[in-house]
Amino acid sequence: MHPNAELLTRFYSAFQKRDHEGMKACYHPEVSFSDPVFPSLQGWQVSAMWHMLCVRGKDLTLEFSGIDANDASGKAHWEAHYTFSVTGNKVHNVIDAQFTFKDGLIHTHKDTFDLWRWAGMALGFKGKALGWAPPVQNAIRKQAAKGMKAFVAKNNLGPQ
Numbered sequence: 563m564h565p566n567a568e569l570l571t572r573f574y575s576a577f578q579k580r581d582h583e584g585m586k587a588c589y590h591p592e593v594s595f596s597d598p599v600f601p602s603l604q605g606w607q608v609s610a611m612w613h614m615l616c617v618r619g620k621d622l623t624l625e626f627s628g629i630d631a632n633d634a635s636g637k638a639h640w641e642a643h644y645t646f647s648v649t650g651n652k653v654h655n656v657i658d659a660q661f662t663f664k665d666g667l668i669h670t671h672k673d674t675f676d677l678w679r680w681a682g683m684a685l686g687f688k689g690k691a692l693g694w695a696p697p698v699q700n701a702i703r704k705q706a707a708k709g710m711k712a713f714v715a716k717n718n719l720g721p722q
Contacts, residue, residue, distance in 0.1 A: 566631035570610070570638050573668065574626040577640075580616040582609065583621050590667040597657075597673035598680075598707045606721050607710075614713040619644050636661040646684040654682045677702070682690070 563571075569588055576584030580678050595608040603611055616622070619642055629638040638659045655675055662670040681693030681702060692698045694716040714720060 564631050564633075565666065566633070566636050566661075567629050567664070568662070569630055569668065570629045570636055570661065572625075574624070574629075574638065574640060577612070577616075578624055580619060580622060580625075582613040582616040583617075585609070585612045588668050590664050590669045591666075591670075593671065594667060595671045595673075598675060598677040599703055600710070601703065607718070610714050610719045611710060613717070613719065614710055617713075618647055621645050625655070630660070631663070634662060636663065648687060651684055651686055653680065655680055656685075 566654040573585055573588040575590070576582075580646075589608060592605060593608050595611070600611055622642060623644070624640055624642045626638055626640040628637065630637050638661075640657050640659065642653070642655045642657065644653055645651070656679075657673045657675045660670075660672045661668050677699055678689075678693040681689030681698065683689070685693065689698070
């Protein structure tokens, strides 16, 4: 197995245990992350996001597969099952991830998933009916950013 494939396996194995420190150890200090909810996180913000999701995901379970990597890039597929704390609704999110590597660590990480599908599960009828609309998707992003800002402040997770 390529060392970067082993790195991705370590990352997702730590995630399965909700071990945010183990996940953080897989990231380059200059990491950048994007997904449909958090479109542009840099450095310490990436680890703070995973820290928040691991702490809040009391019933989070995930499976990962399709890990493939070479010296420059990698990919993985993962599926998360959890209860969305705001509504109490069950979510099964299906995610494909793309990576680049630097100095033996993850340098860029991009997760892609269907935000409309996610909104339908997490938010119920409103998400199913309007989750495709840019104003609703922007509201989801804004609420997530607000939640992360509060989590960072509460846990003193700013720049190290």
